[in-house]
Amino acid sequence: MDGMRAITIPEFGDAGVLRLDEVKTPEPGPGQVAIDVAYAGANFAEILYRQGIADVPLPFVPGIEVSGRVRALGPGVEGLRVGQPVAALTIVDSGGYAEVAVTAADLVAPLDGYDLEPGLAAALPSNSTTAFLVLDRVARIEPGESVLVHAAAGGVGSQLGQAARLLGAGRVVGTVGSAAKIEAARAFGYDDVVLREEASGRFDIVVDMVGGPARRSSLDLLAPMGRMVVMGNASGAEDVGIPANELWLSNKTVSGFNLAAFSAAFPEEAGRALRRAVAGAASGDLRVRVESLPLEQAAQAHRRIESGRTTGKLVLEVARH
Secondary structure, X not given: OOEEEEEEEOOOOOHHHOEEEEEEOOOOOOOEEEEEXXXXXXXXXXXXXXXXXXXXXXXXXXXXXXXXXXXXXXXXXOOOOOOOEEEEEOOOOOOOOEOEEEEEHHHEEEOOOOOOOHXXXXXXXXXXXXXXXXXXXXXXXXXXXXXXXXXXXXXXXXXXXXXXXXXXXXXXXEEEOOHHHHHHHHOXXXXXXXXXXXOOOOEEEEXXXXXXXXXXXXXXXXXXXXXXXXXXXXXXXXXXXXXXXXXXXHOOEEEEOOHHHHHHHOHHHHHHHHHHHHHHHHHOOOOOOEEEEEHHHHHHHHHHHHHOOOOOEEEEEOOXX
């Protein structure tokens, strides 16, 4: 097959620019794997690509995570086989909204022996992997520490509360933007869920993917020796300056985390975190609320994510059944 179905971004703009096209089927290079895609996760990152906030060459096939079966192995790849069920991060070069995606072998997690639906498997590589990396690798969580997570009902927020529990956190609190999301967020490992503007107390770790006023208030909510991890700007607000002298005088730390940059620099470590997430979901330790839409409805998925009204995870069904 020389061509395949894929959602493309032919020009930057709103969700209406997304187009179902036929594009050339990619082939794996050295150290890479080609995957026949069953499902692709829908994420805020792909909206940034579509809006032109993340600079990508056009036309561009978005899609940072997939599930499916190994189609072909590039030179030098070992430990995987053609036909093997897998979940994978396609975040470095994107391309998941397509019938075939190519990614580094290190970013592929075998699903053999796990009883995971392919739709659920596609929901794990980005958010669940991020949750473990942010808390363990970046924030360096210690047993018993308190954690505050903004956007607790969203895709990654729903995973951060559970990962914090698995990593030994003490008190875990989530914030949401509307009262309608409070009960949905409570199901994901949080001791308490409050409206974002009502967050109070002191926390050892704060994870902020919202930005704007939440970023400034997050710094104020940090305990001495507390760590804030910045990993998004879903509010679309102007950047918030954080004075270095304030950090110095208050013994606080601010770090950034970007999964694409991390996966490009440390693919083996990202792959280990992905496999940890797969095992957690298979054992029931990580719960993900998943809803699927056909690939053709990618624009609808983007609009729903942008509206801020989604809870859990949206995935796109790519393979025709």
